[in-house]
Amino acid sequence: MARRTALALSAALWLAASSALAKDAAPPTPAAERSASQKSAPGAKAGDKTAPAKPEENAEHTWYAQALARGAAGLNVTHFWSKGPWLRAETVVGGHKVVNIVKGDWYYAYDGLTKRGLAIRRDPKAEAQDSPERRPFGREYEILLKQGAEQVGEDNAFGRPVGIYRITDLLGKREVWVTQDDKKLPLRLEIFDRKTTGTRVTDYVNWQSALVIPDSFFEPEPGVQIEKIELEQYIKRSVEEGPIGAVPVLYADLLHGKHEE
DSSP states (O other), rough: HHHHHHHHHHHHHHHHHHHHGGGOOOOOOGGSOHHHHHHHHOOOTTTTTOOOOOOOOOOOOOOOEEEEEEETTEEEEEEEEEHHHHHEEEEEETTEEEEEEEEEEEEEEEEEETEEEEEEEOOHHHTTTTTOOOSSSOOOOHHHHTTTOOOEEHHHHHHHEEEEEEEEEEEEEEEEEESSTTEEEEEEEEETTTTTTEHHHHHHHHEEEEEOGGGGGOOOOOOEHHHEEEEHHHHHHHHHHSSSSSSSOOOOOOOOOOOTO
16 A cells, blocks of 8 residues: 555656646546447457557657656656557656556556556547557647747757747746757756746657557556456546556546547
């Protein structure tokens, strides 16, 4: 229980810094509104005929980056991989490897050390936003522009020219440094929270693309004990019991979807 509480507290600090980037998630679609075939889908397994369709096979839309986030909670390092809309993110919280995988119908969140976790069915609204050409992470430039950010300057970061975009509002200040090319890769994100007066800075380093990544990389490793749960049940239990599962869901927008997109 103590370990689980520590993970939850660490995750809360981690999520608080990035929550200002996204608006409230859309309410989950009631199970009754889903088709019977969708509701009974068992999820992504090798050889499973109901597994989600694959992204494009060529490696053009595969990405990797490392995020170094620092703030009041200390330093956090996260590794991101994606293939089309599929995501795998790994970070260490309280000495435990926290793995979040998003693939088709399912959002997996599990502890790589204890080999236990959840598979939560994603809201259809979130899955509808998936695209073979849309990277599921490192989209701060796009998000801040939609919130009204404007370019306030130019500089250099990690040896690359960048444009600096900023928005200031009642929540505080969000600023992103992006490459000045058509990819608009974020290299630095700075968030000032007006309520807590805290600042968190995230640097994206070692961007790589056109990687050959096997589909199996976006599934839990053999031996991981996964409990499958519907989204409505996950929300209900979270409200009634508090944090559930071995590790937290770190990218809630990929589970629930967003109103503005």
